[in-house]
Structure formats: C-alpha cells, structure tokens
Amino acid sequence: MIVAEQKSLEELKTLIGESEKVLVVGCGTCVTVCFAGGSREAAITSSSLRMASKLNGDEKQITDITVQRQCEWEYLDQIAEEVENVDVVLSLGCGIGVQAIAEHFPNTWVVPGLNTTFLGLPSEQGVWEERCAACGDCILELTGGICPIARCSKSLLNGPCGGSEDGHCEIDPEIDCAWQLIYDRLNSMGKLDVLLELQPLKNWSASRDGGPRKIVREDLRLIEEE
Amino acid sequence: MTTSMSNNGNLSGSTLERTLREGHFAVTGELGPPQSADGDEIRKKAALLKGLVDAVNITDNQTAIVRMSSIGAGTIVVQAGLEPVIQMTCRDRNRLAIQSDLLGAYALGMRNLLCLTGDHQSFGNHPDAKNVFDMDSLQLVKIVSDMRDECIFECGDAFKGLEPRFFVGAAAAPFADPIDFRPYRLAKKVKAGANFIQTQLVYDVGAFAEYMEKVRGMGLHEQTYILAGVGPLKSPGMARYMKNNVPGILVPDEIIDQMTAASAPWAGKKKDELTKEDKRARSKAWKEAGIKVCIDLIQQLREIKGVAGVHIMAIEWEAAVKPIVEGAGLFPRPTLKEELPA
Numbered sequence: 001m002i003v004a005e006q007k008s009l010e011e012l013k014t015l016i017g018e019s020e021k022v023l024v025v026g027c028g029t030c031v032t033v034c035f036a037g038g039s040r041e042a043a044i045t046s047s048s049l050r051m052a053s054k055l056n057g058d059e060k061q062i063t064d065i066t067v068q069r070q071c072e073w074e075y076l077d078q079i080a081e082e083v084e085n086v087d088v089v090l091s092l093g094c095g096i097g098v099q100a101i102a103e104h105f106p107n108t109w110v111v112p113g114l115n116t117t118f119l120g121l122p123s124e125q126g127v128w129e130e131r132c133a134a135c136g137d138c139i140l141e142l143t144g145g146i147c148p149i150a151r152c153s154k155s156l157l158n159g160p161c162g163g164s165e166d167g168h169c170e171i172d173p174e175i176d177c178a179w180q181l182i183y184d185r186l187n188s189m190g191k192l193d194v195l196l197e198l199q200p201l202k203n204w205s206a207s208r209d210g211g212p213r214k215i216v217r218e219d220l221r222l223i224e225e226e
Numbered sequence: 227m228t229t230s231m232s233n234n235g236n237l238s239g240s241t242l243e244r245t246l247r248e249g250h251f252a253v254t255g256e257l258g259p260p261q262s263a264d265g266d267e268i269r270k271k272a273a274l275l276k277g278l279v280d281a282v283n284i285t286d287n288q289t290a291i292v293r294m295s296s297i298g299a300g301t302i303v304v305q306a307g308l309e310p311v312i313q314m315t316c317r318d319r320n321r322l323a324i325q326s327d328l329l330g331a332y333a334l335g336m337r338n339l340l341c342l343t344g345d346h347q348s349f350g351n352h353p354d355a356k357n358v359f360d361m362d363s364l365q366l367v368k369i370v371s372d373m374r375d376e377c378i379f380e381c382g383d384a385f386k387g388l389e390p391r392f393f394v395g396a397a398a399a400p401f402a403d404p405i406d407f408r409p410y411r412l413a414k415k416v417k418a419g420a421n422f423i424q425t426q427l428v429y430d431v432g433a434f435a436e437y438m439e440k441v442r443g444m445g446l447h448e449q450t451y452i453l454a455g456v457g458p459l460k461s462p463g464m465a466r467y468m469k470n471n472v473p474g475i476l477v478p479d480e481i482i483d484q485m486t487a488a489s490a491p492w493a494g495k496k497k498d499e500l501t502k503e504d505k506r507a508r509s510k511a512w513k514e515a516g517i518k519v520c521i522d523l524i525q526q527l528r529e530i531k532g533v534a535g536v537h538i539m540a541i542e543w544e545a546a547v548k549p550i551v552e553g554a555g556l557f558p559r560p561t562l563k564e565e566l567p568a
Contacts, residue, residue: 154343154362156359157365158363161362162397162473163345163473163474164402164404165473170346172348177403183407198364199365200368201369204360
C-alpha cells in the first residue's frame with residue numbers, strides 16, 4: 001500500500017492560510033489503513049483546525065468528508081458540491097489524491113495535508129516499512145523476494161557492500177541490511193548460487209528515470225462508436 | 227578493435243601494473259584531496275609520497291564530503307611525477323558522467339582506476355543530496371574492463387578512436403558481514419574484471435590469513451593482485467574506535483595494548499594534570515608505536531601467500547609513509563625493466 005504521514009498542525013495552518021471555508025478530504029483506501037488520512041484522521045484534523053481557528057479569533061468554516069478513493073473520478077464526483085463551496089480543499093489523500101482533486105476540480109485550490117512516503121507494509125502494529133520502489137522492472141526472483149532497489153540504501157544489485165554489520169545498514173542501525181536478508185533467505189533455501197552471478201546494470205528507463213510513466217491497455221479501453 | 231597486446235602484454239602499462247607483473251611486492255598510498263581549490267595542498271602531499279609508493283590512490287569525495295575531484299587532483303599528482311590511482315565512486319555520477327570523466331582522466335595521463343560504490347551521502351556534508359547509484363562497483367569494473375578490452379561503451383557502441391586502457395581495481399572488505407560470502411564477492415569482482423584489489427584495513431592478521439586461505443582455495447590470487455590494506459594508528463582511542471564503530475574492521479586487543487603501552491609514562495595522570503608538552507610527547511610516543519605496529523603488520527602480511535602488496539592508508543598523515551615503507555624494508559622501490567617499444 002501507499003504509506004503516508006500527516007504534516008504538522010502548524011504546517012496545515014500555514015497551508016490553509018487566510019481561506020475562510022476549508023474542506024478536509026480524507027481517503028478511504030491506503031491512507032486509512034496507515035492511519036494518516038482516513039475518516040478518523042480527517043475528523044480529527046478538521047476539529048484541530050477549528051480549535052486553532054477559534055483560538056486565533058477568525059472562526060473559519062472547516063468541515064470534513066471522506067471518499068472511498070481520492071484517485072478515481074467516480075468517487076470525486078460524489079463530493080463535487082462540497083468541494084465547489086469552499087475556498088480550499090485540504091486533501092488527506094496521498095500525492096495521487098491531491099493531484100486527482102486538482103485535475104477534477106480545475107477551479108478549486110487544493111493543498112496536501114500528508115507527506116506521501118513510500119510503498120510498503122505494516123511490519124508490526126504502528127511500524128511501516130518500505131518494500132517497493134516501483135522501478136518498473138521487477139527482479140525479485142533474483143533476490144529471494146527481497147527488493148534491493150527499495151531496501152538497500154545504495155540500491156546495489158551485487159551487494160552487500162562493506163557497510164553491513166550485525167544485519168544492519170551502516171547508515172542507520174534501525175534499518176535492516178537488505179543484502180544480509182537476501183543472503184540469509186537464499187542460504188536457508190539452498191539457493192546461494194544465485195548470488196554468484198554478476199548482475200548487469202539495471203535498465204532504469206522503466207523507472208521514473210525514463211520520464212513519467214503511463215500504461216495503456218487497449219483490451220480494457222472503452223471503444224468509441226464510429 | 228582491441229589493442230591489448232600493443233603494450234608488451236600490459237593492460238595499461240602503469241607503474242603499478244608493471245611492478246606487480248614483474249613480481250615485486252607493491253606499495254600503494256593514499257592522498258586525500260583538500261576541501262578547497264588549492265593545488266599546492268596536493269603538491270605538498272605528493273612530495274611526501276614520491277619515491278616511496280608505486281602509485282597513490284586519490285580519493286573521490288571520501289566519506290561523501292566535497293573535495294577537489296580525484297581526476298583534478300590526480301592530474302596535479304601526475305605533474306608532480308607520481309602515479310595516481312583514480313578512485314571513482316558510483317554515488318555521484320551516472321553511466322554517462324562516469325564514462326566521460328574516465329575518457330578525460332585517461333587523456334590526462336591516469337592509468338589506474340579503483341572502482342568503488344561509494345559511501346552513502348548521509349555520512350558527509352551534503353546529506354540532503356540526491357544520490358545516483360546508477361550502477362554498483364562490480365558493474366563499474368565490468369564497464370571499464372569492456373572499454374579497454376572490447377573497446378565499447380556501456381551501451382555497446384564501439385569506440386571511434388583511442389580507448390581508455392586502465393589497470394582496473396576494486397576494493398574488498400574481508401571482515402564485513404556476511405563474512406562467509408566475502409570470498410565469493412571477491413570472486414565476483416575478479417569475474418567482472420578486477421586486475422587488482424585493495425582491501426579494507428587489516429589489523430587482525432590471523433583472520434586475514436583465514437580469508438586468504440579461502441581466496442587461494444578459489445584460485446583468485448592467481449587471477450588478480452591482492453594488496454592488503456594497512457594504516458598507522460595515531461592513538462589507542464583510534465584503535466578502540468575502529469574496533470567498536472567501523473563495520474568490517476577487526477582490531478585485536480594485543481594491538482590496542484601495544485598502543486596503550488606506548489603511553490605508560492603518562493598513565494595514571496588525569497587529563498588536567500597533563501601539560502601541553504606532556505600531551506605532545508604522548509602523541510609522539512603513540513604515533514611511533516602506530517608506525518611500529520604498521521611495520522609489523524606489513525611484515526606479517528607479506529608472509530601470506532597471495533598477498534601481492536600493501537595499500538598504506540595514512541590519510542592526513544602522509545609523513546608516516548616514509549618511516550613505514552623504510553621500516554618494512556620496502557625502500558627503495560624496485561627499478562622496473564625498461565619497456566620495449568610497442
């Protein structure tokens with residue numbers, strides 16, 4: 001899932017600025033699961049901002065609403081009325097949600113309430129970890145299902161470097177060395193020979209380096225009638 | 227078209243390569259460029275190393291701190307009559323920049339290259355920087371070997387003129403985790419084309435001998451030249467710091483004890499009881515002990531089969547190289563056979 005975290009209340013206050021009518025929009029998908037921008041967080045955020053506004057003596061009108069997915073037009077259509085009645089939308093969706101609102105409501109000013117952080121999973125309650133870099137050319141079969149692009153600090157394809165110690169990455173003892181994990185897993189599966197192959201340079205053109213990406217599936221497109 | 231045989235069978239014809247090929251025990255040093263544009267800094271350091279080492283590594287933004295470029299500093303080193311080993315990391319440049327810089331380096335007279343992945347930028351003075359890591363050190367070894375032997379760029383295009391012919395090196399960390407994999411990772415570097423290897427600092431000769439036994443078992447010492455890394459300690463504190471804080475460096479207690487013993491005359495005195503002169507004298511005693519330990523290490527390492535030389539890392543203490551090289555009986559450096567014209 002997409003993992004995000006909320007910006008500070010101070011930042012949010014700055015983002016809404018002088019706007020009188022504010023709509024906080026939560027998203028019911030990824031950011032709900034990571035407790036950053038679901039209906040609960042949207043309600044808390046709008047009430048915090050209302051309190052801040054009251055303390056400031058400016059009595060802004062701050063409301064909140066949550067859609068199932070901010071990244072799909074049909075769900076955004078459902079809040080068109082609410083959105084068009086405010087001065088600013090504070091999106092608690094990921095970066096995709098913010099952009100979808102901007103694209104779908106050309107006359108609405110939208111600001112981001114979250115920092116979209118990574119593609120990952122909750123490794124335990126309250127802890128999320130990055131797992132995928134969406135590089136567009138998956139090689140997990142070479143590394144025992146552990147991604148060195150996302151999880152090695154240097155994205156090495158022929159790791160580990162010399163900075164691995166006690167299973168941790170040298171840049172942060174809180175971060176596992178991806179290559180130690182890869183080594184241990186391949187070792188336990190009796191597949192260490194995979195690591196003896198020299199992996200060639202990666203084709204980064206499938207990644208963001210190749211420019212913004214787009215997938216077109218002709219088989220799924222709605223064919224316009226002649 | 228390959229021209230690999232045009233240089234009497236040498237890959238690059240560098241002094242380092244010829245020294246090793248002629249079977250001499252090689253000595254390389256290290257020179258850290260300044261955090262400034264002052265070329266005289268390089269000239270001063272080069273003067274301290276000239277004649278003592280066969281070649282000197284020029285670090286590339288070491289520990290991710292911005293310094294004069296290794297190729298820029300290397301050019302000054304060439305002018306000073308010393309042979310550089312250009313260090314090139316994968317942190318700051320993509321495949322376009324690396325290849326183009328190496329063409330320039332070769333044209334400027336560089337002949338040795340050490341391929342490194344590079345320290346992560348979070349260690350340095352620009353931690354907010356975007357890193358590159360378009361490739362890793364093994365892939366870099368392969369690219370520069372292919373530039374020389376296949377006369378092709380990474381993309382596969384053939385050179386339209388002179389190809390850069392480097393003596394290609396790589397680093398090895400014999401004691402880093404997972405330790406069982408280390409000889410195999412070295413094998414991968416050799417397979418990628420590493421002509422020589424410089425290791426991380428060795429203080430534990432016994433552990434290194436065990437590593438070399440595995441390396442010999444795989445026949446790697448016959449396919450590459452392995453230079454063991456050594457470095458003089460400046461104090462017992464430095465020894466303890468490396469033991470406890472630097473991944474992949476083992477420092478046996480005996481060496482820490484040797485360093486501590488050097489400061490026996492000042493032992494038991496509290497920090498504020500030491501005069502400036504005391505501190506200076508103690509530091510001198512430690513440095514002398516550090517040089518002695520380094521000489522002992524070189525002599526022991528030289529006895530290990532498959533060790534083709536030593537790489538002396540005395541960064542910001544270049545003056546230590548002279549007593550170390552002389553003390554280890556490695557001075558004067560060998561006179562090489564005259565090269566026959568190609």
